[in-house]
Amino acid sequence: MISLKAYLFVSMILMVTGLVVMISRKNIVAILLGIELILNSAALNFVAYSKYAANNLDGHIFSLFIIVIAAAEAAVGLAIVIRFFQVKETIHIDEASELREELTR
Amino acid sequence: MFANILFSVSSLLVISSCILMMWTKNLMHSCVYLLGVLIGVAGLYLTLGADFVAATQIMVYVGGVVILMLFAVMLTGGKDYQSQTQKILNLFPSMGNKYTFMWGVGVAFVFGCTLIYFFRNLFSVIKVIESDDSYTPTIERLGELLVTDHLVAFEISSVLLLGALVGAAIIARPRKERPAFIDDIVDDHHHDEEHH
């Protein structure tokens, strides 16, 4: 019998690596990869709790919706990335700053 | 026993792929490691008895998201822009100086301590159900739940997917400097004004 803590530990590692990938990378696609990891960790937690804490299938439903949302997010996000690349010819995240107010330094 | 073996293999796959994904400089390799993570998470779902979720995970992620990611990396060059945080030692990216980092560490410390205080009783609050390893099929109950209790969310997610489909198609479509439909709108507007 695998304990709940084991799943939570794996999920925590997923979450932390996702966060590190999101923060440390400057490529927009890499940031989307990090988001996928975080969404996966959340979905894993839902399913684990649904077995160990609630004993019903609501957690499964939640993780199904998370998968759906991740698919939609990936499609729209990558479309935006490709459009951005067409305009700027780079996908460095710091280049996406046209809407920012000019800082007076 | 087999659940334990599957759990060990899957979690090892997940953790090693995660770390490699964080480590590697090559974005294409990152995507392949993401594949490893997703398959490992699907294995973890299987150990939890979530067969349908595992199959959906493999289908949506491997068949769709990973290939989309690979396409995006290839179409945009897959260049990994070196950020300063990737070199852990000189930890000063462009988003702050050392004072902001000091403040950040302080706030993170306080916040983390608060969280630990709140969640210290997590495992005593959650009454863990000691279920046996017997496996029950989930599909029929999932189907019933999706069209009864979670019907609204189900319908909304279909609308979301339709929106994402149309939106992605429109956004990624190559176009001229000024899209044609703006001209049409402007023309219609002039036309209306002449009528009035």
Add this chain to the structure above:
Amino acid sequence: MENTIAGYFLSFAPVQHLADSLGVGFTSFLIFFAFCTLFLVILATVGGFGTIAERKISADLQARIGPNRVGPYGLFQLIADGIKMISKEDIMPRSADKFLYYLAPFLSLFGVVCTIAVMPFSKNLILTDLNVGVFYAIAISSLVGVGIFLGGYASNSKWSLLGGMRGASQIISYEIPVTLTIMMIVLIAGGLSFNTLVAEQAGMPWNWYIFHNPFTFIGFFVFFISTLAETNRAPFDLPEAESELVSGYHTEYTGIRFGLFALAEYIEIFVVSAVSVSLFLGGYHIPFGLLEGTFSNEILQFGSLFLKTCALYYVVIWVRWTFPRLRVDQLMSICWKYLTPIAIFNLVGTAIWIVAFDGRSMFDLFFGSGVH
């Protein structure tokens, strides 16, 4: 468990003796392992015979003789080919991405081979009757697309890259009509496991799902065309179009790595044909319930499935050597403008049919009134 190989074999006396000494779980694991290995070997042989069949049938269609030197009718040509593949030098382009280059053929083969876990060869000859069977098969076979794309990308060659891109986009696109069509059958059968899908098709050919209603009849052809595209077969073999791209995504692969790609393709055709047979053409069922409950019945069932699958295999090769290749834009417009709307129409039509006629088939409605 009862409906799988392990359950079937655990009822034999010597195996029960083994189970008593080693424990039931471990024994069934051993049986599974042995059968998985056996299936793999058999499938690899079938894939090898696929290459022979391709060459022989194409020769026949073009009034040639084909390979006839090795063994009777050239049947052992696959052994000669295999030895040639293995003993060839394994060349890697200098600028290739080493990791991905080595990984890609294995991903491609892995995706195909994993699907045989749920293939119903007869009522009991099925490795595991997963309750998400057909869904699992669709899901795991999408790894093939990743393998093809990575193979094309990692070779660092323009032909390979174009082939890989075409392959991946084609596989993603054609997965939609395939899945929608399978959903139609799932709607009729009321379950995702292969035994449930096959169960209602027992008996004579008019019980097959292809003749269940007009929509499934159209659906079979949608499914067949889409699977042709998904296995990268002609007339949809754009990823390996030899007149434009030298050999597509496996241009730079030599020796056994190329062999793995080729093997994956031929096994995938077999698997996909077996899936179409199980979904539409009655699966492993034989008429009149011949020799019900005996071991000969199992062999007859296996023979029935194998014959139908080989017939479809023949059609696939026949199509390849008959039709000209499509253009890329034609390929995409066929998928998105014709096959997908038709598949959605079929799905809705089948749902309406089930509600309107209480799930009865056409034959049942015309001839079987009162019998039902």
